[in-house]
Amino acid sequence: MTMSEPQSRLPLRQAWPDDFVARYRAAGYWRGETFPGFLRARARDIPHDLAVVGGDTRWTYAQLWADVERLAAGFLAHGLVPGDRVIVQLGNIPEFIAVACALFRAQLVPVYALPAHRITEVAHFARKAEASGYVVAERYENFDYRTLARGLQAEVPGVEHVFVAGDAQEFAALEALDGDPASLPGDPDPQSVAFLQISGGSTGLSKLIPRTHDDYIYSFRASNDLCGITRDSVYMVALPAAHNFPMSSPGFFGALYAGARVVLSPGPGPDAAFPLIARERVSCVGLVPPLALLWADAAAKTPHDLSSLEVVQVGGAKLVPEAARRVVAGLGCRLQQVFGMAEGLVNYTRLDDPDDIVLGTQGRPISPDDEVLVVDDHGHPVPDGEVGHLLTRGPYTIRGYHNDDAANARAFTDDGYYRTGDMVQRLPGGYLVVQGRATDHINRAGEKISAEEIEDHLLAHPQVFDAAVVSIPDEFLGERSCAFVIARGEPPKPAALKAWVRGRGLAAFKVPDQVVFVEAFDTTAVGKISRRELRAQLRARFLAGQTGPGHGA
Ligand code: OOB
Numbered sequence: 001m002t003m004s005e006p007q008s009r010l011p012l013r014q015a016w017p018d019d020f021v022a023r024y025r026a027a028g029y030w031r032g033e034t035f036p037g038f039l040r041a042r043a044r045d046i047p048h049d050l051a052v053v054g055g056d057t058r059w060t061y062a063q064l065w066a067d068v069e070r071l072a073a074g075f076l077a078h079g080l081v082p083g084d085r086v087i088v089q090l091g092n093i094p095e096f097i098a099v100a101c102a103l104f105r106a107q108l109v110p111v112y113a114l115p116a117h118r119i120t121e122v123a124h125f126a127r128k129a130e131a132s133g134y135v136v137a138e139r140y141e142n143f144d145y146r147t148l149a150r151g152l153q154a155e156v157p158g159v160e161h162v163f164v165a166g167d168a169q170e171f172a173a174l175e176a177l178d179g180d181p182a183s184l185p186g187d188p189d190p191q192s193v194a195f196l197q198i199s200g201g202s203t204g205l206s207k208l209i210p211r212t213h214d215d216y217i218y219s220f221r222a223s224n225d226l227c228g229i230t231r232d233s234v235y236m237v238a239l240p241a242a243h244n245f246p247m248s249s250p251g252f253f254g255a256l257y258a259g260a261r262v263v264l265s266p267g268p269g270p271d272a273a274f275p276l277i278a279r280e281r282v283s284c285v286g287l288v289p290p291l292a293l294l295w296a297d298a299a300a301k302t303p304h305d306l307s308s309l310e311v312v313q314v315g316g317a318k319l320v321p322e323a324a325r326r327v328v329a330g331l332g333c334r335l336q337q338v339f340g341m342a343e344g345l346v347n348y349t350r351l352d353d354p355d356d357i358v359l360g361t362q363g364r365p366i367s368p369d370d371e372v373l374v375v376d377d378h379g380h381p382v383p384d385g386e387v388g389h390l391l392t393r394g395p396y397t398i399r400g401y402h403n404d405d406a407a408n409a410r411a412f413t414d415d416g417y418y419r420t421g422d423m424v425q426r427l428p429g430g431y432l433v434v435q436g437r438a439t440d441h442i443n444r445a446g447e448k449i450s451a452e453e454i455e456d457h458l459l460a461h462p463q464v465f466d467a468a469v470v471s472i473p474d475e476f477l478g479e480r481s482c483a484f485v486i487a488r489g490e491p492p493k494p495a496a497l498k499a500w501v502r503g504r505g506l507a508a509f510k511v512p513d514q515v516v517f518v519e520a521f522d523t524t525a526v527g528k529i530s531r532r533e534l535r536a537q538l539r540a541r542f543l544a545g546q547t548g549p550g551h552g553a
Helices: 018-026 035-045 061-077 094-105 119-129 145-155 213-227 244-248 251-258 270-280 289-299 321-331 355-360 405-411 451-459 494-503 531-543
Strands: 050-054 057-060 085-089 109-112 133-137 161-165 193-198 208-212 234-237 261-264 284-287 311-315 334-341 344-348 371-375 387-393 418-426 432-437 441-444 447-450 464-474 478-487 514-517
Touching: 035 061, 035 094, 035 213, 035 251, 050 061, 050 094, 057 061, 057 094, 061 094, 085 094, 085 119, 094 109, 094 193, 094 261, 109 119, 119 145, 119 193, 119 208, 133 145, 145 161, 193 213, 208 213, 213 244, 213 251, 213 344, 234 251, 234 270, 244 251, 244 334, 251 261, 261 270, 270 289, 284 289, 289 311, 289 321, 311 321, 321 334, 321 355, 334 355, 344 418, 371 418, 387 432, 405 418, 441 464, 441 478, 447 451, 451 464, 451 478, 451 494, 451 531, 464 531, 478 531, 494 514
Parallel strands: 050 261, 085 109, 085 133, 109 193, 133 161, 234 261, 234 284, 284 311, 311 334, 478 514
Antiparallel strands: 050 057, 193 208, 334 344, 371 387, 387 418, 418 432, 441 447, 464 478
């Protein structure tokens, strides 16, 4: 039996209990819409409106839909079978949107990898998802993804089908794909899993997040109302398109749902984005805090006209009030804070909220049916205003990861709440202020890095006896990663250890920003302490300037 026979694989499901399904439908959140359904409707109703702008491409809704049908039929003609999982690793190019939508149309299931991911991560996604296809561009940001494709096929032979935008070499060229549209299936069940998103990987390796048509479409349809997205809007994707924030909060899917125009910026910096904002009259964009500050500074000096910007959203990591003030002053438009997670729950400050809320909170949930609990270490609710663990369930928050019983046992309560790992304070009115987190990941400018995952790779180095990776506050990134290492014998050079981590086939953002050698890790009189305590202790000692001899870089 080969990997492409659907019955050989774990089924994809995301199920809410029946009474919740009934409630979410009755409330009008889940309307039975699907991705192919709404895209076809836009192509019919507003065929000549511009849908996607990126590079030299300017697609109308009719052109986008025609390309979606061609690609969808091509994927099936090539041997993929509805239900197959296909890893999509594309940058901010129009093909990203066409491919994702074509996979939906063919009832194939995209699994989104970030362009920064490398062989170790992509192979992990392919195994976990039991993927049979992989879509890349020949190059993006100076990296040749065909090399990665070869490596992936060698490691995970089930990935039989590779499609390349651009020069495909031995693989199938996306541009040349074609098939009989009559071969295409009907529209999917709205309750079925539309795609697998990648978790930030707060503990260990990234997990796969199954999102359904009904739940995801609800999240961006409702986001459109809260973010002021209408058919007249122009939404820019400046962050990597594969990330949940620019995808759905309201993201390019929200914009397409509204019949608005999506503009893909080839990079997140002002140099790439500002000329496009001026040319396309961009009205809304989502940024992470360090970028927002960079944009705010650059806006004062730019020759480009940014006056079309109405809403700048900032999320992915904490925006402190002083930084929020600078963003508002520098960009001169409405700020909207966004606190979300690929697992579901998204909070927004509202466009008409008073300044103290917009500057000082991370917003409140999208839905009246987002249930939010703030609890102490024993699971007991804390009063409003006190800091506690954030737990949530609702009409677009998953009830379980794909193919990961151990993670599910940790991450969900018996009654279906997702343990976000975030520590928050709830204010009257339901606004949340993020105060930190309970898990040991590093939030490096919105990119999440699992301490555990990197420690594992460091421990594989022959000259590493032990390692602990912690987050250190960083003026620009918010947080940076620091690896504390006890060497085995002669300490390796910090640069050599960083190169080692990179050489393990990981995204560059996971390479420790700093390596500090220490003689020993403190242990308590009783014996071993938990990794968590150890990391906290190392961070505290480092910040107090006491990590001792043998500093690295
Ligand atoms: C977004 O999604 P993920 O899955 O990459 O990361 C989720 C985590 C949250 O649990 C929280 O720890 C952190 O990122 N986070 C924030 C934040 N927004 C996200 N922490 C503080 N302040 C914020 N505003 O990052 C994401 C998904 C959808 C929309 C926006 C962000």
